[in-house]
Amino acid sequence: MGALRLFFLFLSLILAIAVRTEENNELQQRLGIQERETQPHKFFVIAIQRSGSEWLGSLLRNHGDLVFHYGECWLNPKNLKHCIHWINEEKLPGNSPLDEKLDLLYRTNTLKKEMAIGFKWMVNQIPEGRQQLKMLSHYINANNVSVISLERDNLIRHCFSLFDARQRHLRGVSVHHEVHTSEKEIKDEIMWTITMKDWSHCMRWFDRMEKIRGELLSYIEPENILRIKYKDLCSTETEELSKLQSFLGIGEFRKSQVVHEQVKMHKSNLSRLVKNWNEVYPEMMEIYQGLPIEQWAIEAECQRA
Numbered sequence: 001m002g003a004l005r006l007f008f009l010f011l012s013l014i015l016a017i018a019v020r021t022e023e024n025n026e027l028q029q030r031l032g033i034q035e036r037e038t039q040p041h042k043f044f045v046i047a048i049q050r051s052g053s054e055w056l057g058s059l060l061r062n063h064g065d066l067v068f069h070y071g072e073c074w075l076n077p078k079n080l081k082h083c084i085h086w087i088n089e090e091k092l093p094g095n096s097p098l099d100e101k102l103d104l105l106y107r108t109n110t111l112k113k114e115m116a117i118g119f120k121w122m123v124n125q126i127p128e129g130r131q132q133l134k135m136l137s138h139y140i141n142a143n144n145v146s147v148i149s150l151e152r153d154n155l156i157r158h159c160f161s162l163f164d165a166r167q168r169h170l171r172g173v174s175v176h177h178e179v180h181t182s183e184k185e186i187k188d189e190i191m192w193t194i195t196m197k198d199w200s201h202c203m204r205w206f207d208r209m210e211k212i213r214g215e216l217l218s219y220i221e222p223e224n225i226l227r228i229k230y231k232d233l234c235s236t237e238t239e240e241l242s243k244l245q246s247f248l249g250i251g252e253f254r255k256s257q258v259v260h261e262q263v264k265m266h267k268s269n270l271s272r273l274v275k276n277w278n279e280v281y282p283e284m285m286e287i288y289q290g291l292p293i294e295q296w297a298i299e300a301e302c303q304r305a
Contacts, residue, residue: 041116043146048209050161051152052230065250069119094276099139118249123209137219152230156296159202161263193275196283234302270297
């Protein structure tokens with residue numbers, strides 16, 4: 001009789017523990033949901049240099065419902081420390097793992113409930129290797145981070161823009177044209193001699209960068225990815241900004257927020273921008289058969305002033 005009583009007492013204890021565990025799980029789940037709801041929407045823009053990331057960044061920074069880091073946070077440790085200190089005045093501990101760095105970039109006490117926080121991440125600054133990309137994608141998926149992939153299809157003009165930016169930087173000429181820049185200071189029609197070796201190197205580099213981007217995006221939940229084409233952002237800006245608004249869960253981009261801080265460069269036919277275009281063009285047509293080289297050379301994706 002005593003043994004039977006002990007059995008029922010033990011059974012009651014087990015049931016009580018099970019009920020309490022279930023209640024605790026439900027409470028933790030509710031608290032987790034509430035915490036996620038009060039956290040800013042985390043996102044980043046993944047892009048290759050000279051694909052409109054500075055332009056898109058200026059539009060995001062002018063929106064009142066989000067905070068967007070200025071510049072390339074992942075360019076070097078100094079930039080990363082500056083971005084982290086700017087947003088939350090915290091210091092980056094030495095040898096911090098990737099997830100801790102991301103946590104610090106997204107941590108802030110100044111945002112409202114409905115706000116979002118993000119930065120741009122250039123593809124060549126993303127850790128390479130399958131294991132590294134999987135670790136990054138795990139953080140993205142686990143923390144519900146949204147990814148905006150800004151893509152430029154016109155590889156020939158993209159290559160020219162990269163070459164032009166490098167040459168301008170070496171010569172101390174402005175790489176970007178700010179709206180307030182006077183007409184006399186704008187040197188858009190600078191012509192360069194670009195060898196076929198330079199074009200080929202650039203095209204191979206693009207291929208490598210797109211493989212890194214493609215592999216990373218393949219590990220991320222599709223609903224957390226928004227692809228924006230550079231040419232669409234230019235030709236149908238209002239429509240693309242509407243997609244951004246819906247994707248990030250922020251308010252509308254008001255006209256006062258859509259401020260173009262930079263002037264579009266390189267709108268001319270490439271024959272007017274590349275001194276030796278007549279020399280490299282036939283070889284380019286032969287090597288890159290299947291690509292719309294002629295169309296890319298004639299038509300700039302963006303004619304915006």
